[in-house]
Amino acid sequence: MTSDHGSTVSLPSGSIRLEGHLDVMPVPGGVRPIRIPVRQWPHFPPVAGILRAVASNASGVRLRVQTEATRVTLTVRCTRLQIGEALRPTGEFVARVDGATVASVPAPVDQTLLISFPGEEASVVSHSDSSVIEFAPLPAGPKTVTVFLPQSMTVDLLDIAGDAPVVAASGTTRPVWLHHGSSISHCAEADAPTDVWPVVTADLADLDVINLGFGGQCMLDPFVADAIAATPADVISIKVGVNIVGARSMDQRTFAPALHGFIDRIRAGHPDTPIVLCSSILWPGSDDTPGPSDVDFLADGGIRCFTAGDPADIPKGALTLAESRRHVAHVVEVRRKAGESISYVDGLDLYGPADVARHPLPDSLHPDTALYREMGRRFAARVFSEHGSVPRSTLSRGGA
16 A cells, blocks of 8 residues: 555645645635544444544644745634533644744634533534634745644634745655554643654654544544555554553453454555554553543642552453553464564553653643653654664655
């Protein structure tokens, strides 16, 4: 499968090269990049408000333009997500030229999407029709500007303009890396979209990333596997376990077979593409307790996420996060012995017991910005270095 990546979108005053998405949804006045193709949405469960929302968040999504402008404006409609009483972060837009950040702009809140938990009711509160994001001053002369969208918001792209023509940049020749994971790959808590750990890894390894990190929604869904199978990519990674344990959606009997089935569906479109399976990072205090997960609201305004199941259920088949790592490693070993191009990364190598003192998790589950960056560096070293499981030197666009 060739790995052409991205699409050109015409807006009223210019055009953009959009990357990191799987589909573009028409919206009033513009377009919305989304990370699960619309054709897959009918396969969502009946109560799917949260899934639709996080699939529409822009983690890893960016636009690239060619221009001589020193001032570029982007007209957007940004939607913030509120699930129950919990408001998601807003984040920022980050503009880069030649890999260096030249402007960061806080994301506006034009709308708030209110979703009840677990997602059966949703309503939109409008605060403004749109906002204009200005990136200035930009370096003089011809250049390619890359703008990363805020990872925890839904962003409608309405227009782009500058003090010189702004047109879609050409595609890159970098290999495409497609990653799928949970909220710990979505990285809503990171300060900037360029602090999302798969983006950090892609920067270090010189890859074009498609980040299918979906907060709370990494469930080995067949429609996600089908979307991955249909998407050109040169290397694929899947980081799985925490959502399945937290939702208690599978047990010791069903998890490994479901993971095999997920990979089999991907292999229908990627028979030879290297796949990296990664287990979950440490969940301090909850690693050996089954789900479901729960939340404590603390007196200081913080929260604590934890698994609230009964350890007595483990001998009856309940799945813990620690056990899920053994199952992921088992799946890799079975398939590797059969000759498949597949490798394993232990999530504890990205964040494990030795890291707790230096990097305490603010809510006992999700990393902060510093740890997301460190995870990105560690993943790059373990997978894409010359001694990694898929050395960057072995990858090329479309396998050429």
